[in-house]
Amino acid sequence: MFTGLIHEFAEVKSYSSNILTLCATYKPKIGDSIAVNGACLTVIQLFEGGFSVELSLESRSLLAVENLKGKVHIEPALALGDRLDGHMVQGHVDCVGVIEHLNQRENGLDIEVSIPEKQITFVIPKGSITIDGVSLTVNDVSKKSFRLTIIPHTLEKTLIGSYKIGRKVNVETDMFARYLYHMFQKKDALDWNGVDRIMAIY
Structure with missing residues (x-):
């Protein structure tokens, strides 16, 4: 992890x-x-x-x-007992995305990244995503892309500030979104009542 x-x-x-x-x-x-x-x-x-x-x-x-x-x-990789900042990342890249737009803001950089429709399902507004190993927060999601805002600190500490339109990037979507999607897609899918029952046990 x-x-x-x-x-x-x-x-x-x-x-x-x-x-x-x-x-x-x-x-x-x-x-x-x-x-x-x-x-x-x-x-x-x-x-x-x-x-x-x-x-x-x-x-x-x-x-x-x-x-x-x-x-x-x-x-x-994390060692047991390490402080957890960022978000939980598996290092399992889902797909390659493409930088579609770059828009300089007053105190940051807006980036739009397109990915295959299959993976956009797992991208959640205000959720977490990993771009080339960098933990980021999703602002908006459309049918084929999502928008991120990169603050100056992140631009300084990563290579993202050097990225150009058309660059391909490694994308790992949110682990928990993938798990929940697959749980609910099964024939005997867990529903919210089932989730409530499990939570009540603990």
Whole structure:
């Protein structure tokens, strides 16, 4: 699990044969989970000043791999007892979104991101979403896109301030929205009366 708060910018040293090698000050251990642009990956090799992770076929099919160059966001997985800021992030990217509009505001930047219709179901106004590993709050949702407002602090601490229209980004929708959707879609779906009964037990 992650929080969507970026630990640092790592520098891509190479990406070849499904192995991504990063230069970073963070020092993980072999087997550690680390989110790279929001995707949970496993550390397979260490070297002085960095580490390598491997991308499976499934990961490569879901990620904006063209962004695995230059600087990338990294966040180590939560340890038991860590303070939870941001929101609960799994590091399981749902889809690739596209930056459609950028609108400079008085004290921030509005960004509109389009994603496939299948995933827009899980995007909730004022709910949480993760863009390239960054925990953000959704302002508005339309049929094919959603709008975010990025404050100056986030622009300074992430790479989002450098994004251009047309850039592809990794999107992880809200975990709880996905769970609830699938629970209610089943044939013997849980209804609100069932939810009330479960809550009454506790």
